[in-house]
Each structure stands twice: as C-alpha cells, then as structure tokens.
Amino acid sequence: MSATTGAAPAVKVLPEPPGLPEPLPEPGVDELRLETVLGALSDPLRLTIVRKLLLESEDFDHTCGWFGLDRPKSSLTHHFKALREAGITRQRQYGLERRSHVRVEDLNARFPGLLDLVAAWSPQG
Amino acid sequence: MSATTGAAPAVKVLPEPPGLPEPLPEPGVDELRLETVLGALSDPLRLTIVRKLLLESEDFDHTCGWFGLDRPKSSLTHHFKALREAGITRQRQYGLERRSHVRVEDLNARFPGLLDLVAAWSPQG
DNA sequence: TGCTAAGTTCGACTCAACTCGTACTGCTGC
DNA sequence: GCAGCAGTACGAGTTGAGTCGAACTTAGCA
Numbered sequence: 144m145s146a147t148t149g150a151a152p153a154v155k156v157l158p159e160p161p162g163l164p165e166p167l168p169e170p171g172v173d174e175l176r177l178e179t180v181l182g183a184l185s186d187p188l189r190l191t192i193v194r195k196l197l198l199e200s201e202d203f204d205h206t207c208g209w210f211g212l213d214r215p216k217s218s219l220t221h222h223f224k225a226l227r228e229a230g231i232t233r234q235r236q237y238g239l240e241r242r243s244h245v246r247v248e249d250l251n252a253r254f255p256g257l258l259d260l261v262a263a264w265s266p267q268g
Numbered sequence: 269m270s271a272t273t274g275a276a277p278a279v280k281v282l283p284e285p286p287g288l289p290e291p292l293p294e295p296g297v298d299e300l301r302l303e304t305v306l307g308a309l310s311d312p313l314r315l316t317i318v319r320k321l322l323l324e325s326e327d328f329d330h331t332c333g334w335f336g337l338d339r340p341k342s343s344l345t346h347h348f349k350a351l352r353e354a355g356i357t358r359q360r361q362y363g364l365e366r367r368s369h370v371r372v373e374d375l376n377a378r379f380p381g382l383l384d385l386v387a388a389w390s391p392q393g
Numbered sequence: 394t395g396c397t398a399a400g401t402t403c404g405a406c407t408c409a410a411c412t413c414g415t416a417c418t419g420c421t422g423c
Numbered sequence: 424g425c426a427g428c429a430g431t432a433c434g435a436g437t438t439g440a441g442t443c444g445a446a447c448t449t450a451g452c453a
C-alpha cells in the first residue's frame with residue numbers, strides 16, 4: 144500500500160528526490176475515479192502509451208517523442224493530457240520537455256490489479 | 269462462436285443446466301477486448317448495473333426491471349446491449365423477459381481482478 | 394379474441410471526444 | 424538578440440455515445 148495512510152493529505156506524497164520540477168496539475172489519490180480511469184484507458188493509443196511506460200520504463204520519465212507515435216503533436220498533447228487528468232500519469236516540465244510516468248503506487252493503491260491488465264494487453268487482442 | 273482454437277483447454281465452459289434458452293449474440297471469450305470492456309465500464313450507469321449483479325446476485329439472472337433504474341426503457345435497452353456486446357454480461361430470453369448475468373468466469377479468465385474493481389466501486393468515489 | 398406488460402427498434406437531438414492544422418509560448422544555444 | 428525546437432492552445436470538422444419519445448413485437452393470460 145502507499146506510504147501514507149489515514150488523515151488523507153489531500154495531495155500525494157511520493158518520496159521523490161528533491162529538486163524535481165513540480166508535477167503538473169493532477170487529481171489526488173483520493174480523487175481518482177474508476178469510471179474516469181477506465182474511460183481514459185478505453186482508447187487504444189492511450190493504452191499503448193501506458194503499457195509502454197509500464198514495460199519499458201519504471202522509474203524514468205519520458206517525453207512525447209520517446210514513444211515514437213505517428214501522430215501530430217497536437218493529438219499527442221490531447222492524449223497525454225487526458226491520461227494526466229484522469230490521474231494515470233504524472234507529468235513534469237524539464238526545461239523544454241514535458242516528461243511522463245505512470246502513477247504506479249497511486250493506481251495500485253486505489254485500483255489493485257488494473258495496471259497488470261494494461262501491461263498484459265496487446266494491441267492485437 | 270467461441271471456437272477456442274488451439275491446445276489451451278479454453279476456459280471452463282460454465283456447467284449450465286440444460287433447457288436454458290440460447291444466449292443472445294455475444295463475443296466469445298477469445299474475442300474479448302480490453303479497450304472495449306473498459307469503455308463499456310466507463311459509464312456510471314453500467315458500472316451500477318454490473319456491480320449490482322455482482323454483489324446482489326451470483327448465479328441468478330435478472331430482468332431490467334429488477335435493477336430499479338429510473339430511466340426510460342429504451343435507455344436501459346441501450347446500456348444492456350452495450351454490456352452484452354462488450355462481453356460483460358450474458359442475456360437470455362425467458363418468455364417475455366430478457367434476463368442478464370455477468371460472465372464472471374470469462375472475465376476472470378481474460379482480465380483477472382477487473383471484476384473486483386467493479387465490485388469495490390461506489391458511485392460516490 | 395383482445396388486453397397487458399417487458400422489452401426492442403427507430404429516429405432525432407445533444408454533447409463530448411477524437412483528429413488535426415495553425416498559431417503560439419518558452420527554453421536553450423549560438 | 425535570435426533562431427530552432429518541444430510542446431501547448433485554440434478552433435473547426437467529424438464521429439460516436441448517451442438520452443429519450445413513440446411505435447412496434449411478442450408472450451401470457453383472461
């Protein structure tokens with residue numbers, strides 16, 4: 144379970160090294176809603192993004208370009224924003240780049256097993 | 269037509285008593301798609317339906333009216349059809365009534381843990 | 394035979410989401 | 424300063440889902 148309990152500190156905790164840029168606006172752990180998360184994951188492109196983050200990185204943030212998705216930049220912005228606003232990913236601004244990673248602890252705490260399904264997913268079926 | 273190709277022993281075919289009406293058209297176990305299932309579950313009303321089926325019945329089929337949903341019949345038809353076509357529920361025609369239940373075994377086989385999240389869901393958050 | 398009830402089908406409306414081009418912001422290096 | 428790049432913001436077009444009323448279908452029953 145996540146590090147903190149009870150008392151609901153409204154915003155997440157995550158013991159991250161100091162000096163990181165602030166995360167962009169996102170819902171707190173207690174604000175995660177199952178229907179919103181499932182809706183965000185019901186898109187194949189977003190499923191691809193989250194799965195790739197889960198399988199090919201764990202404790203590292205990645206830029207939009209890292210995914211090699213063949214879509215216009217404005218489309219990618221749309222999907223990354225949808226993931227962040229649903230509470231699935233966290234984004235930080237590193238200079239010019241905006242890097243993402245999956246909020247594994249938060250999601251496992253609220254919806255245990257969900258990320259396993261995403262990791263096991265394949266675009267084919 | 270769950271051809272269940274291949275050597276895999278497929279999933280256990282539920283041992284249903286003979287004489288039941290044929291299920292209405294539905295995807296086979298091997299045709300279940302994560303993004304479709306998640307999309308079907310991203311609606312609060314459908315989440316309510318599935319959760320109620322999971323918690324208040326187990327081996328019993330229920331009619332639309334049993335749920336006590338305050339929506340016109342045409343809306344309910346729409347949602348029940350969406351759940352069936354996504355492979356989440358199975359529907360059978362009993363005379364005048366069309367009864368539904370959750371395909372628990374199929375879903376647990378393909379997406380283990382998913383139904384637990386639905387059962388733990390609450391409309392509030 | 395004809396009524397009633399459960400549920401479907403159809404069509405129309407609304408609204409949100411996806412897609413994408415274009416213009417813009419803001420950091421970095423020369 | 425200024426050019427170049429990562430990514431955003433905005434707006435338009437399109438599609439699909441949710442909502443619902445009204446008409447229809449069908450089983451059971453008196």
